[in-house]
């Protein structure tokens with residue numbers, strides 16, 4: 001039976017977080033994050049529902065309205081959190097899709113949980129979507145949902161967006177369930193990726209794993225289905241306008257000045273902000289900084305590195321190990337090079353509010369994004385959006401999706417420590433004139449390609465493709 005909503009977003013998490021009130025009650029607060037910002041206006045306009053997990057194991061709360069959006073919570077048992085979320089999503093797919101930086105685990109029990117949970121999401125989406133509605137499924141945790149949903153509801157327009165990279169076939173081929181994942185995704189009409197290279201990798205996987213005729217992002221399904229699926233790049237972005245304005249507020253500017261003062265007024269402030277994840281290249285960055293101190297090319301007191309490492313996936317083994325490695329490294333650097341008066345690396349294992357983040361961006365002369373592999377990397381775009389003063393230098397890994405768009409950043413290969421060191425020194429020495437020229441170009445790019453434009457272009461392309469390449473939709477069109 002069809003539901004009431006014309007646009008249904010399906011994502012691992014709901015767009016709101018549960019907050020415990022002082023009086024013992026609970027309420028829901030909008031989660032920070034680009035996807036929520038991007039989709040909120042469309043969801044409100046289109047009468048939207050959002051299907052997702054509320055973030056805690058156990059029975060799900062009843063559906064509720066928050067921020068003008070119908071929220072439909074999905075329940076996960078404690079065992080499913082371990083097997084579907086920490087296991088298959090973050091212990092198998094995440095490392096596999098990020099160039100096997102750490103070894104993925106392949107466990108049949110994790111896969112079974114992934115299938116069962118994907119079915120539950122598909123079921124809930126099918127219940128909410130109105131006749132002929134659009135359903136937009138998000139990210140690697142839910143790759144089977146498009147097919148499961150189409151089986152239940154062939155009338156729907158189904159889109160999928162992959163926020164992380166899609167790996168080359170030679171790596172993807174390791175996955176024992178590779179054909180099932182491809183089939184799951186091909187339930188969609190349109191599959192969006194961050195980079196053209198990801199869309200190509202996927203198209204090639206359709207040929208190699210499923211023997212399908214697939215060229216130039218067009219995948220033809222067999223005569224029985226008669227559909228054509230499109231795979232293309234839609235690089236995600238940020239709410240440029242909101243961050244630009246926030247960074248221009250007097251209190252945020254004052255806080256940025258205060259941060260520099262609290263750091264001991266060094267000549268140079270370098271900044272890294274990442275989830276504490278092995279894909280982000282935090283250890284490579286620390287190694288480069290340590291060697292620069294060792295070489296005497298950078299001095300404590302003159303320069304300070306602020307590294308915000310937001311706690312993440314703390315129950316997954318490799319993340320526990322990474323945290324130890326980072327903390328040992330920071331301890332060693334500070335033990336060796338800090339003085340009573342000055343600290344080399346300010347390591348902060350917390351998460352901060354939006355204002356503090358904007359102030360940090362404004363306080364930093366050099367932003368270090370050294371990811372070993374990253375779907376996009378929004379932090380790079382956020383740094384640019386915050387720099388209305390047209391100052392600051394972005395050092396950016398060529399292995400991020402953002403590198404495809406932000407050509408005026410200083411590009412680095414994080415594995416090349418000597419190259420990274422030289423680029424950091426170049427960034428520290430860059431003339432205001434050159435930095436300004438680069439920052440202006442970067443701001444034009446991100447300002448013109450914000451997250452609102454991303455969401456609209458994906459949804460427009462989905463509507464168009466569905467109308468042209470889905471025989472059922474075409475027949476309905478002719479009949480009307």
Ligand code: GDG
Pocket residue numbers: 032033034163164236273274275308310350351352353354357374375376377378379380382
């Ligand atoms: C995945 C893909 C892709 C971080 N710490 C705090 C905080 N953040 C915010 C940042 C940024 C977001 O979290 C992180 O986004 P990234 O893109 O940098 O990285 P992932 O979390 O790995 O995201 C990635 C993204 O999905 C979108 O498609 O770009 O490649 O891996 O917005 O600012 N925000 C606040 N406090 C913090 O302490 N408020």
